[in-house]
Amino acid sequence: MSSLVPPPSDENNPEAKAGTAALSIRGLAKRFGEKIAVNGVDLEVPPGSFYGLVGPNGAGKTTTLSMATGLLRPDFGQALVHGVDVWAEPLEAKKLMGILPDGVRLFDRLTGEQLVTYAGLLRGMDRETVMERTGDLLRALDLTGDAGTLVVDYSAGMTKKIALASALIHAPKLLVLDEPFESVDPVSAANIRDILAGYVHSGGSVIVSSHVMDLVQRMCDHVAVIAAGTVLAAGTVDEVRGEATLEERFVELVGGRNTSEGLSWLRTS
Amino acid sequence: MVADLLKLKLLLLRNSFKRSTAQLIGVILGGLYGLGLLSVIVVALVLLGTADVSLIRTILVIGGSAAVLGWIIIPIAATGIDMTLDPARFVTFAIPMRQLLAGLVLGGLLGIPGVVTLIAALAQVATWIRYPAAALTALVCGLVAVLLCVVASRLVTTAVSSMTGSRRFKDVNGIVAFIPLIFLGPIIGGVTAGFQNSPGFAASLADVLAWTPLGVLWAAPADVAAGEPGLAVVRFLIGAATLVLFLVLWSRSLGHALVTPPYNAVTKRAGGNLGWLGRFPSTPAGAIAARALTYWLRDPRYFASLIVIPFIAVLLYFSGGASGGGFAFLGPITAFLLAWSISADISYDNTAFSLHLSTGVSGRDDRLGRAAALLVFALPITLVFTVVPPLITGRAEDLPVLFGLSIGLLLTGTGLASVVSARYTYNVPLPGESAFKTPPGTNFTMFAVQFIGWFVMLLLALPEIILAIVYFVTGDALFGWLTLVIGSVLGVILLVVGIRSGGRWYDRRAPELLLSVSANR
Structure with missing residues (x-):
């Protein structure tokens, strides 16, 4: 199934410099009013890695990824995609990236097929390639039967999948996926994991944010734990988790577990 | 429970101010507009008291009927205008129907349109102050009429919202309902022309409206002032019966809406049509x-x-x-x-x-x-x-x-x-x-x-x-x-x-x- 998705292309992206990190985040920071959402985050995503970004709700994952992908202007810091500065040369950097933002709307009055085609044409690709790849992507994500349905009528999981297809259409060198598995059914999630694994295997790099530790531990080779806008730990999954599971290590780093005997009235017996 | 619903409405109102200063300015401007409108209405109603009974009757009946009609039409034209107390949001709570109804009615009054209508209806008493019996009738009928406004508008909202589950209906309704609004200008123009062309036009319009549920409650005080209390009782009964009927219908459709969540029927369609793309x-x-x-x-x-x-x-x-x-x-x-x-x-x-x-x-x-x-x-x-x-x-x-x-x-x-x-x-x-x-x-x-x-x-x-x-x-x-x-x-x-x-x-x-x-x- 993964063979259906175009592998990351080198010839289209002459800007990519060999040997540099796929994504390099240096001291990114952002504040909204009084609240410091991201407080100086540094991350190095090595080329060909499958990088997990985990953290509790409100940790600043989405804000960090938005700043790294050129969607939100940072107050401080820098983001480099294969050595290209996202904020100094946005158009070049964006050619290298496929982005699945979380919590944004889609042009949902287009059909699924039209939306993916639109994303491809916006990238300046020619129509034949776009149509061919759109067909492949819809098939790989099991959306062929709904290709002509308006995206506004899609379920939450289908919407996620069509947004993912829009991010893959131009065969980027780096995929930035914010919560790609949210509300996606288990079968589709497994298909998506296969696609991403094949993509990484062929030389692409992926950074995903997720709440699901188990998924990150099985899927990713690198991980960063982020809380309150700061990176608490980063490295290969084995380095970060040590002897424990990733979930145990995460709870240890982030804290906040309630160990008291609360809610005694909730027990039915 | 009723008090809780009211508190909820007030809390929602207060929190909406907190979201941004711009929003607060908007609410204040809306409030000022309402206040300005209200003071004009109240002063006009008080001054109207010096006119003769038939003129008072004509103006009150036409104005009052327009208010009731507005309460009915506006929610259709603008589905979702005020869904802060949308019945669909109470589906998961076990609230007794009576209390839910009472809470929603009073909640509907809390808001600029509700307050303006209520005070205007009460100001009617000042209009009839020279005829004490009529003033008393105006107080009772006015309150019933305000309830009628709110209940009618809630009935319409609930009936419409049970249909709005389908996106296609929402899309079409939003546009179709707008067409009469475009012609509002010419319609008002026509009515104004009618007033200008024949002086009796307004009076005969009021005569007709006075026997419709829209106008009965506004016409009853005039009957008392004109010395026909029997007629006033008949009109009041028609108005009250309408209110009860609307309440029953509303409670039924609300009961129905609470157990049938909106469902959007979608037909799957294969691709192959890129359209303009x-x-x-x-x-x-x-x-x-x-x-x-x-x-x-x-x-x-x-x-x-x-x-x-x-x-x-x-x-x-x-x-x-x-x-x-x-x-x-x-x-x-x-x-x-x-x-x-x-x-x-x-x-x-x-x-x-x-x-x-x-x-x-x-x-x-x-x-x-x-x-x-x-x-x-x-x-x-x-x-x-x-x-x-x-x-x-x-x-x-x-x-x-x-x-x-x-x-x-x-x-x-x-x-x-x-x-x-x-x-x-x-x-x-x-x-x-x-x-x-x-x-x-x-x-x-x-x-x-x-x-x-x-x-x-x-x-x-x-x-x-x-x-x-x-x-x-x-x-x-x-x-x-x-x-x-x-x-x-x-x-x-x-x-x-x-x-x-x-x-x-x-x-x-x-x-x-x-x-x-x-x-x-």
């Missing part, structure tokens, strides 16, 4: 034009402004007559309105705009695509609307000057709108919402941008406007042709300049645009 050039600008054109036809928020266009023609024809007034300028007026319609394009995209940002579309392509989508249909429509009126009125010699004005305004306006939409965003109805739902708040910014924008547009088109005025004053055909030349040339130049400088703004500020539209959701 398959027909426009396969460049970023072409794709944006194709997408924007698809939205003009498929998104009710855009389609609503499209469907208004033919009605403008009809309205201008009937208001001024074929020969004079606005109809001759149908082309320029249409051009003006259409050109300005893309000035809020990015606000309408809302956060879907992030796709343009993440794919790295250049500002020039973005502006060009949106302008092209508009011009694809706006240019032919404007040209037809420019040609037809002079041909109907037999003033074909005006064609050059009208063409000059139309083309000039359309191109200039499109250029200006391309700059404005890259620079300003404001709260517009969100994707999927009714086209006529105005989000509270930032209205002020919106109106400021609109009015200044219109002013600047006329300023930019001043050369052709002045030439056109000279033509109509002197009647010299030369100025007509000059208008055509100057209008076209200047229009093209300003369109290019607008797309370029709008594109530069866009390139510099696209992330800030995304941030500001994401605040509106």
